[in-house]
Amino acid sequence: MSAAGDLPGAKPPGEELHEVRLTVNGEVRTVRVPARRLLSDCLRHDLGLTGTHVGCEHGVCGACTVLLDGAPVRSCLLLAVSAEGASITTVEGLAEPGSGLSPVQQAFRECHGLQCGFCTPGFLTTITAGLRENPDPDDGQAREMIGGNLCRCTGYQNILASVHRAAELMRAAAPAGPA
Amino acid sequence: MSSLFGARVQRVEDDRLLRGHGAYLDDLGPDALAAAFVRSPHAHARITGTDVSQAVAAPGVVAVYTYDDLPPRLAEPLPLLIPHPALTHGRTPYPLAHREVNHVGEAVVMVVAADRYLAEDAADLIDVSYEPLPAVVGLPAARAAAQLVHDDVPGNLAANAVQERGNTAAAIAAAPNVLELDLDIERSASTPLEGRGVLARWDEQSQRLALWTSTQTSTGVRAAVAAKLGLDLAQVDVITPDVGGGFGVKIVHPWPEEVLVPWAARQLGRPVKFTEDRSEHFVASAHERAQHHHVTVGYDDDGRILGLDVRFWHDNGAYVPYGLIVPIVTSTQLLGPYKPGAYRVEFDSLYTNTVLVTPYRGAGRPHGCFVMERTMDAIAAALELDRTVVRERNFIQPDEMPYDQGLIFQDGRPLSYDSGDYPAMLAKIKDLVGWDKFPQLKQAAAAEGRRLGIGLACYVEGTGVGPYEGAHIVVETSGKVKVATGLTSQGQGHQTTLAQLAADTLGVPLTDVEVVTGDTRRFGYAVGTFASRTAVTSGSAVTLAARKAKQKALRVAADALEVSAGDLEITDGKVQVKGDPDSGMSLGTVAVLSNPLRYAFDDAAKAATQFAGGGDPDRPPVAPGDEPGIEGRAFFSPVRSTFASGVHAAIVETDPDTAEVRILRYCVVHDCGPLINPMIVEGQIHGGVAQGVGGALYERMAYDESGQLVNASFMDFLMPYVSEVPHAIEIDHLETPSPLNPLGVKGAGEAGVIPGAATLAAAIEDAEGIPILSMPLSPSDLFELRQAHDRPGAQAATFPAGLPHAG
Numbered sequence: 001m002s003a004a005g006d007l008p009g010a011k012p013p014g015e016e017l018h019e020v021r022l023t024v025n026g027e028v029r030t031v032r033v034p035a036r037r038l039l040s041d042c043l044r045h046d047l048g049l050t051g052t053h054v055g056c057e058h059g060v061c062g063a064c065t066v067l068l069d070g071a072p073v074r075s076c077l078l079l080a081v082s083a084e085g086a087s088i089t090t091v092e093g094l095a096e097p098g099s100g101l102s103p104v105q106q107a108f109r110e111c112h113g114l115q116c117g118f119c120t121p122g123f124l125t126t127i128t129a130g131l132r133e134n135p136d137p138d139d140g141q142a143r144e145m146i147g148g149n150l151c152r153c154t155g156y157q158n159i160l161a162s163v164h165r166a167a168e169l170m171r172a173a174a175p176a177g178p179a
Numbered sequence: 180m181s182s183l184f185g186a187r188v189q190r191v192e193d194d195r196l197l198r199g200h201g202a203y204l205d206d207l208g209p210d211a212l213a214a215a216f217v218r219s220p221h222a223h224a225r226i227t228g229t230d231v232s233q234a235v236a237a238p239g240v241v242a243v244y245t246y247d248d249l250p251p252r253l254a255e256p257l258p259l260l261i262p263h264p265a266l267t268h269g270r271t272p273y274p275l276a277h278r279e280v281n282h283v284g285e286a287v288v289m290v291v292a293a294d295r296y297l298a299e300d301a302a303d304l305i306d307v308s309y310e311p312l313p314a315v316v317g318l319p320a321a322r323a324a325a326q327l328v329h330d331d332v333p334g335n336l337a338a339n340a341v342q343e344r345g346n347t348a349a350a351i352a353a354a355p356n357v358l359e360l361d362l363d364i365e366r367s368a369s370t371p372l373e374g375r376g377v378l379a380r381w382d383e384q385s386q387r388l389a390l391w392t393s394t395q396t397s398t399g400v401r402a403a404v405a406a407k408l409g410l411d412l413a414q415v416d417v418i419t420p421d422v423g424g425g426f427g428v429k430i431v432h433p434w435p436e437e438v439l440v441p442w443a444a445r446q447l448g449r450p451v452k453f454t455e456d457r458s459e460h461f462v463a464s465a466h467e468r469a470q471h472h473h474v475t476v477g478y479d480d481d482g483r484i485l486g487l488d489v490r491f492w493h494d495n496g497a498y499v500p501y502g503l504i505v506p507i508v509t510s511t512q513l514l515g516p517y518k519p520g521a522y523r524v525e526f527d528s529l530y531t532n533t534v535l536v537t538p539y540r541g542a543g544r545p546h547g548c549f550v551m552e553r554t555m556d557a558i559a560a561a562l563e564l565d566r567t568v569v570r571e572r573n574f575i576q577p578d579e580m581p582y583d584q585g586l587i588f589q590d591g592r593p594l595s596y597d598s599g600d601y602p603a604m605l606a607k608i609k610d611l612v613g614w615d616k617f618p619q620l621k622q623a624a625a626a627e628g629r630r631l632g633i634g635l636a637c638y639v640e641g642t643g644v645g646p647y648e649g650a651h652i653v654v655e656t657s658g659k660v661k662v663a664t665g666l667t668s669q670g671q672g673h674q675t676t677l678a679q680l681a682a683d684t685l686g687v688p689l690t691d692v693e694v695v696t697g698d699t700r701r702f703g704y705a706v707g708t709f710a711s712r713t714a715v716t717s718g719s720a721v722t723l724a725a726r727k728a729k730q731k732a733l734r735v736a737a738d739a740l741e742v743s744a745g746d747l748e749i750t751d752g753k754v755q756v757k758g759d760p761d762s763g764m765s766l767g768t769v770a771v772l773s774n775p776l777r778y779a780f781d782d783a784a785k786a787a788t789q790f791a792g793g794g795d796p797d798r799p800p801v802a803p804g805d806e807p808g809i810e811g812r813a814f815f816s817p818v819r820s821t822f823a824s825g826v827h828a829a830i831v832e833t834d835p836d837t838a839e840v841r842i843l844r845y846c847v848v849h850d851c852g853p854l855i856n857p858m859i860v861e862g863q864i865h866g867g868v869a870q871g872v873g874g875a876l877y878e879r880m881a882y883d884e885s886g887q888l889v890n891a892s893f894m895d896f897l898m899p900y901v902s903e904v905p906h907a908i909e910i911d912h913l914e915t916p917s918p919l920n921p922l923g924v925k926g927a928g929e930a931g932v933i934p935g936a937a938t939l940a941a942a943i944e945d946a947e948g949i950p951i952l953s954m955p956l957s958p959s960d961l962f963e964l965r966q967a968h969d970r971p972g973a974q975a976a977t978f979p980a981g982l983p984h985a986g
Contacts (some may be wrong), residue, residue, distance in 0.1 A: 114670075115866065155517050
């Protein structure tokens with residue numbers, strides 16, 4: 001058991017710290033953070049999960065998207081304290097540890113859906129949630145699914161292809177439904 | 180025959196990046212102090228005082244630095260990286276502003292604190308007093324020079340340069356037809372999703388600096404930082420981590436932060452990190468594109484250009500650390516695939532109180548292409564000729580290669596095209612987009628009340644500029660192949676394409692090859708990643724190094740197997756007698772034998788030890804002139820640039836009411852010579868086209884008259900989302916090999932962006948019947964053009980665009 005003072009988190013002199021319990025990628029984590037600590041910074045710098053990237057700090061680019069209780073959210077627009085008790089999935093949690101890539105990750109690899117890879121974690125989390133909601137998107141729905149995320153490298157062509165390929169991989173992996 | 184060259188190999192980079200295990204600059208150095216900067220809120224002002232007293236006492240603050248704290252070398256202006264005889268008044272910034280600020284965002288004070296929140300808190304407590312000066316914003320103000328950006332630069336003129344081939348004035352005077360055009364391109368910027376960033380760790384015991392920076396040139400940063408900090412090169416390692424996009428902005432070096440952060444780390448004895456945030460990136464990095472051009476062209480009745488005179492004005496922002504590369508590229512690459520009878524180009528490079536201007540993907544070519552292609556379309560309109568016919572008549576023909584344009588290019592070498600087949604390129608794009616059938620399509624749409632237009636634009640891109648790149652390859656005793664090249668990667672898949680080349684050349688599986696880029700610890704001689712040069716320069720160097728390693732492996736194996744090296748081949752990591760898979764030994768074993776050992780470290784190594792029985796007892800174990808190991812080190816230095824080419828065509832629909840532009844088709848024919856990895860090349864084209872569309876229809880840095888950038892966020896600067904890019908980008912390749920490098924390849928990185936503005940302007944002009952002379956074009960811009968066009972008695976804004984008059 002670690003003393004409260006040993007919990008990860010920023011320890012600026014003079015700032016009141018708040019204890020926050022989060023379930024991150026299935027693991028319960030406790031941090032002590034100032035009230036103003038962004039969830040994105042908490043994940044990256046307090047919990048060492050640097051796969052979540054920060055591209056604009058004002059919720060426009062989508063690179064910092066994580067799943068909060070399953071729903072995609074911009075972690076740069078949330079305070080860590082406001083996520084108390086929540087279950088969070090970051091890009092690091094999309095694939096089972098030690099196993100293959102998730103269908104969305106696999107699709108990105110097959111379709112060359114990433115170049116520099118900086119925006120990619122936000123697309124992966126967004127599409128993971130999107131395909132749960134709509135496992136068989138048509139082209140317009142696929143565009144809408146990724147319509148809030150910015151990428152400067154790919155021109156989105158291969159990201160769209162990745163959405164469709166991921167859906168295909170997920171359908172192939174799903175147990176056959178009743179005839 | 181090779182098996183990986185030309186294959187759509189999946190990228191070796193991806194697994195790590197997809198799992199969130201990439202290591203970008205801000206992911207490093209969790210123990211580092213954080214730097215934040217106080218930046219100028221004024222476009223132009225004198226600094227009259229700086230009070231840091233409250234900040235120094237603020238929680239978590241470790242140090243606060245102003246200009247007065249800097250040691251002599253850092254107190255000088257940053258280097259002018261690319262001097263040029265025409266750059267008579269080159270000015271560069273100080274790392275921290277000295278007495279005066281010349282653009283909003285210029286760094287004034289550096290704060291180092293326990294974390295970024297605290298550093299920014301402290302920065303807010305710093306009181307800098309300014310005496311505002313009049314700001315010079317935009318080219319008209321810079322040219323008028325009623326106010327000066329730098330007191331000692333008359334006319335705001337950094338440089339004036341002229342190049343001419345033939346007697347242009349005489350050619351135009353003698354031409355049967357002449358027209359003039361004014362053509363403008365506005366500011367945009369690279370805006371990679373990851374901004375700049377730098378992390379420094381000074382080791383007092385070893386007196387060495389480790390510097391990680393999100394750069395396009397690790398060796399350039401290393402040399403600059405060593406010079407600025409007074410260190411020997413051998414004391415400085417620069418490591419490029421994963422870089423979240425560059426597109427040109429990260430070739431500039433050293434940024435103020437790249438010298439201040441390592442200096443502070445050494446001063447404080449603690450690692451220091453700076454991570455640029457998005458708003459800083461808009462005002463404290465670099466922009467590009469803004470130029471105004473005046474064209475006078477004389478042509479015959481068939482549309483052949485007899486004389487072309489281009490006068491243009493380049494807004495270089497507050498400083499010119501990267502020299503005149505952008506306007507030089509415009510002035511030379513403007514010619515594209517054409518051969519005007521005579522050509523004269525003159526430009527002024529002018530200071531304004533705005534963010535500095537350095538190359539952004541395309542680097543002067545989108546503007547040049549826009550000017551040339553708009554001119555072609557204007558000639559076609561004036562003569563009532565098909566736009567492709569006018570282009571055909573002006574093309575350099577394949578049998579004229581190599582074709583010397585008679586100008587000096589950005590690398591200081593002749594602008595001499597090495598290869599290309601422009602008529603074939605045009606034929607391909609006409610097929611792909613359905614050029615000849617378009618009139619029916621347009622007519623049918625018009626019958627439904629829809630406005631369709633088609634346009635195309637050709638370009639030639641000088642790629643693979645020197646001076647050189649190099650590579651080192653070593654075969655380990657495991658058979659694994661380690662490749663290092665000095666230039667850097669920002670998402671172009673270099674680890675994959677270079678591994679393809681190494682694996683092919685050596686005859687090993689791709690999975691056995693690992694490529695490292697941009698790490699001066701691994702390869703210290705390099706230039707950088709820009710000008711679509713990696714495949715040409717590092718690709719060739721890797722191939723040459725792999726050939727050397729292969730030659731050595733064959734020689735060592737031939738000795739061991741007592742056969743002639745000429746009878747051996749390497750297949751799938753095994754050295755064997757040609758066609759006999761049962762013969763021979765693994766490449767790893769050859770690596771063992773190549774290195775005579777005293778000590779065995781594993782079973783395989785025993786074979787190379789002194790009692791193992793190999794070798795002639797009367798000869799030294801390592802022959803004179805030979806070296807242990809299977810290694811290859813090689814450099815490739817191209818004699819001059821190799822010239823890729825291409826043509827884009829688009830069909831657009833413009834909304835009669837809202838003036839919105841919808842891209843219905845976007846087609847690309849691209850010639851970068853043989854494709855190493857078509858999947859990666861197409862990815863580069865896709866990204867380039869999206870940036871081209873952004874530059875044509877959406878992106879514009881909006882400065883107000885006081886020099887404030889009023890749209891400095893992704894909320895207001897309209898970078899394309901998926902909703903703005905074409906639904907499909909249709910691509911056809913032409914592969915004319917370059918004679919200038921061992922692979923025959925030409926660069927591919929920037930091409931996609933070059934003809935975007937020209938192509939879309941042509942298509943919109945065709946849809947609307949209104950000359951399009953300025954880009955980007957927003958729906959409100961187009962709406963206003965329509966109104967001006969429809970206004971009774973308005974200036975004759977009809978075809979031909981511009982002002983034709985008798986020659």
